[in-house]
Amino acid sequence: MKKSEWSDRELEELLRQMPSIHDHRDPRDIYQNISLKRKKPRPWLLPGFAATAALLLFFILVPKFLGGINFSHESAEEKSSSSGNTTAQQDSSALKKENPSSNETESPKQAELLKTENVKTAIYEDEVGNGTVLTYWIPDAQAQILIPVSIIVNQSGGQSWLTKYTDLMANLQEEEWGLSNFYPLNATMKLDKNGNTVIVDVPPDHQYGLGSTTETNFINIIQKDISTNSDSKKIKFTTNGRPGIELGNFGRMEEIDVTAQNKHAYFLYFPEGSKLPFLTPSMETYHDIYSAFEAMKTDQLMGLKSSLLSLPPINIVSISNKIMYLSFDGSYSLQDNQQSIVSFEAVLLTAKEFGIEKVIIKDPPLTNLGTFDLTKAIKVPIAPNLRNIP
Numbered sequence: 001m002k003k004s005e006w007s008d009r010e011l012e013e014l015l016r017q018m019p020s021i022h023d024h025r026d027p028r029d030i031y032q033n034i035s036l037k038r039k040k041p042r043p044w045l046l047p048g049f050a051a052t053a054a055l056l057l058f059f060i061l062v063p064k065f066l067g068g069i070n071f072s073h074e075s076a077e078e079k080s081s082s083s084g085n086t087t088a089q090q091d092s093s094a095l096k097k098e099n100p101s102s103n104e105t106e107s108p109k110q111a112e113l114l115k116t117e118n119v120k121t122a123i124y125e126d127e128v129g130n131g132t133v134l135t136y137w138i139p140d141a142q143a144q145i146l147i148p149v150s151i152i153v154n155q156s157g158g159q160s161w162l163t164k165y166t167d168l169m170a171n172l173q174e175e176e177w178g179l180s181n182f183y184p185l186n187a188t189m190k191l192d193k194n195g196n197t198v199i200v201d202v203p204p205d206h207q208y209g210l211g212s213t214t215e216t217n218f219i220n221i222i223q224k225d226i227s228t229n230s231d232s233k234k235i236k237f238t239t240n241g242r243p244g245i246e247l248g249n250f251g252r253m254e255e256i257d258v259t260a261q262n263k264h265a266y267f268l269y270f271p272e273g274s275k276l277p278f279l280t281p282s283m284e285t286y287h288d289i290y291s292a293f294e295a296m297k298t299d300q301l302m303g304l305k306s307s308l309l310s311l312p313p314i315n316i317v318s319i320s321n322k323i324m325y326l327s328f329d330g331s332y333s334l335q336d337n338q339q340s341i342v343s344f345e346a347v348l349l350t351a352k353e354f355g356i357e358k359v360i361i362k363d364p365p366l367t368n369l370g371t372f373d374l375t376k377a378i379k380v381p382i383a384p385n386l387r388n389i390p
Helices: 008-017 027-037 045-066 076-081 087-098 108-115 161-171 212-229 289-295 338-353
Strands: 132-139 146-153 188-191 197-202 234-239 245-247 251-253 255-257 266-269 278-281 314-320 323-328 358-361
Touching (some): 132 161, 132 212, 146 161, 146 212, 146 278, 161 188, 161 212, 212 245
Parallel strands (some): 323 358
Antiparallel strands (some): 245 251
16 A cells, blocks of 8 residues: 555644534433443353353362262272272271161161170070970061070970970960960870871861961961971871861861971061060071072061171172181171171071081181180071070
8 A cells, every 4th residue: 555645734734624523412322322232141141151160160179079078888899899099988998897887777676785795595506405495486476477486495204395395385485575475376286106297186166267367377387396396297187186177268278298498598576675686587588598698688578677787798608518608898897796696696597597507707807706706617506596484
């Protein structure tokens, strides 16, 4: 572009000669018109900007917060696999070692166990001596589940197990134990000549056909009592000496087989007013002991409580020659108290259900749990729930 040849003085003189222009509007009107022509901001953009800013702050701050949070509900397997990776996980492990069983998941009855004397509740071989163990199956207070109660009786020359069983059933203190008053049976019982069959004779006015629950409990209790205490294989029913018994839902029944009943998991049942629970087998059976242990981690129906809350998680289970080898998760502690003893007995009784005779603990967290020497092989109990009768 060609440079202008006009000087500054000449330009000023030229502008003075141009006609003057005046705007008679008020300055405020001019400003208002300019403001109206400005593009108004879109109202939806402001919340969007605020949300975006909040999201950015979230991504910036959350990693810092996560570094100091202990995830107390982390599973034992997850914690074991990631142990030592972060400070948060180490803090979580320390908390779990101090309190292996969460008080939030314990019932008041389970918490009361911590205040009781450390005693075994089952019967073991070295406690029987020259005596005999008899087990009675008794309905709970609501007649929903059957609970085994065992006694030790002195041996009497020439008496059969059935004679002792029938003689002592009237001495059972079911209501005092928080259970249903079921015994003595309104029936007479005797062995046949071969001793392989138990003959159960009821009177014509017997009550065992009144209602499905009564009938079911009667049949199940007779079967369990006989299978637990003897090797008899069959039960024959008679009414006033005549073959058969009339049961409303079962109809007329003359005989049933006695079948072995095992592969159950043991849970805790707390009767009303009792600090010590009954160790009670599940109604369900399980394919293997691994499935049984898994079920024992949680509460069941009919008032059965988890029996593994106070024990460290069982990491390894192997079985050889009727001996079960197990180890506990080393990141948890094992407390020497009544609650742990009862839980350990539930493990032993469940092991017995699957044909195991001894349990060996690898690297035990304690030398002794009550009177159990955890450094040695431990024999499974003979029977659960020892009680004394007059």
